[in-house]
Amino acid sequence: MVKKQVARYIETEHLFSLKDRVLVALSGGADSVALLHILLSLGYTCEAAHCNFHLRGKESDRDEDFTRQLCHKLNITLHTIDFDTEKYAESHKISIEMAARELRYQWFSEIKEKCKASVIAIAHHQDDSVETMILNLIRGTGINGLLGIKPKNKDIVRPLLCVTRQKLIDYLNYIKQDYVTDSTNLQDEYTRNKIRLNLIPLMQEINPSVKDSLINTGNHLAEVYKVYQEATHQGISRVRTHEGIHIEALLKEPSPQALLFEILHPLGFNSAQLKNIYDSLYGQPGKYFISSKGWKVTKDRELLYISKVEDKDTPPPFSLQIKEEMYSSTFIIPTDKNVACLDADKVKNEFTIRKWEHGDTFIPLGMKGRKKVSDYLTDKKFSLLQKENQWVLCNGNEIVWLIGERLDNRYRITPNTRKIYVIKQISVNKVNF
Structure with missing residues (x-):
């Protein structure tokens, strides 16, 4: 029965076909072992991948040994890797859970390419989807977060979302296949485990079929979401x-x-x-x-x-092209704001580029007195974002050019100028959201 459900689900969700090679994420737990057995029995060509995160001591090594023996018994290729998960989490300033997730999915992608698999099959099942819905609801989410786990996300597929964990265990018992149990799944340290071990049983006291109710709600919302998404896209395009x-x-x-x-x-x-x-x-x-x-x-x-958000080490979203030329009276100064022409002999230090800072002053071209950069930008009716993104070209501590805006009068070209710098702002790269 379970095999038929999974086969039908793979077909209706268009997850993959019999001609595809499938890389199965194999932890050794009941769900991943069932996934591997079901796919093999349905005629799919599979290879397996196992990550040892070294978070549970001997138990982690036990899981790896189990997957090796299982794959040897089933005569399929197994790929394994060891991770120093705690070190990765510390260096990237993320949680252990997030570190393990990033490490395994990055590696799965590499192995998929290596073994020429079409998809990476993950053993998430119906219970996982219910837990995800509740977790998202607790954390705060839009409609999308209440749809549960998606059956397909690019090359990641989840063929078991149509069946419960209990059905998978019943299937393994039926074929007399053992599996390993992750002891951390029995502890309520993590939020997801608290939902599984405490919250869902409490909800089942109120409604014994609460899991089915949530899955049905998720399926209904998936249809509603299509309408909502269309209206939202139209609204976003207007604003x-x-x-x-x-x-x-x-x-x-x-x-x-x-x-x-x-x-x-x-x-x-x-x-x-x-x-x-x-x-x-x-x-x-x-x-x-x-x-x-x-x-x-x-x-x-x-x-x-x-x-x-940018920090002080963030490079400018452009580059400057600087050319030195001899000046003559026939030279025509460009009117393009992205080009600055200045007297080269007045530049005594190396050029530096930085964001303008409060307290900065310069003498705008054509004026004699100093003006605060902040006042200049306000007078020019710059928006807050334009002000934030204003860069300056400096000669030592002096501002030479409000880049793309105004030259400092002290560096202007005069009849006595012999050499000039022609500075052009190029390669503007905007970050789109």
Whole structure:
């Protein structure tokens, strides 16, 4: 019965075909062992991949030994690897769970290419999907997070989402195939385990078929989501600009908060931040918010600007082409703002490029007195994002050029100029969100 369910699911979800080679992620647990057996019995060509994360001492080595023996018995190729997961998590400043996830999926992708597999089969089952729905609901999510686990994500496929863990165990008992048990699955240290061991049993006291109810709800939402997605895409196209979100257009939409969520949540903004961002739409310009994924939203008069967070070591999104030429009276100074022409003999130090800073001053071309860069940008009606992204070319501590905007008068070309620098701003690379 289980085999027929899986075969039908693979076909209806178009996960892969009999001509495809399948790389099976094999942990040694009941779900992955069942997945391997089912696929082999259905006639698929499989290879297996096992990661030893060395997080459970002898138990980790036991799991690896088990997968070796199983694959030898089934006469299929097994790929294995050892990871220092704790070191990776520490160096990348992420959780152990996230470190293990990143390591295994990166390696699975490498092995897939090596063995010329078409897909990577993961043994997530129906119970995992239910737990994911509840986990996302607890953390805060949009409709997409309530759909459970997707059967296919690029080359990652999950053929067992149509069956429960208990059915997989019953199948293994029927074919008399043993498996290993991860002892950490019996502990409620991790959030997912707390859901599995504590929350779901409590929900089953209220409704014994709560898992089926949640799966049915997820299936219904998947259909609703198609309609929602179409309407959302149309709404986003009306409010989004290449710099961010047009506030007036957003507030005219039937559900501004929903559109704001769909645009900003994928960039790492959490529910509390999204509420604060929405509230800021009615406030004064200048407020900004930074997401966990390194994105920044800045409230200006007409726009919510969206940009990547930069640090002092972030290189400018352009390069400067500098040419030295002899000057003559026939030279025509370009009017292009991306080109600066200046007296080379007045440059006594090496050029440096940096973002402008509060307190910076320069003498704008054609003027005699100093002016604060901040005042200049305000007078020119620069937006907050434009101000943030203004770079300056310096000669020592002096500003030579507000790049792409205005030359400093001290470096202008005069009748006494002999040599000039022609500086051109090129290769502008904008980060799209």
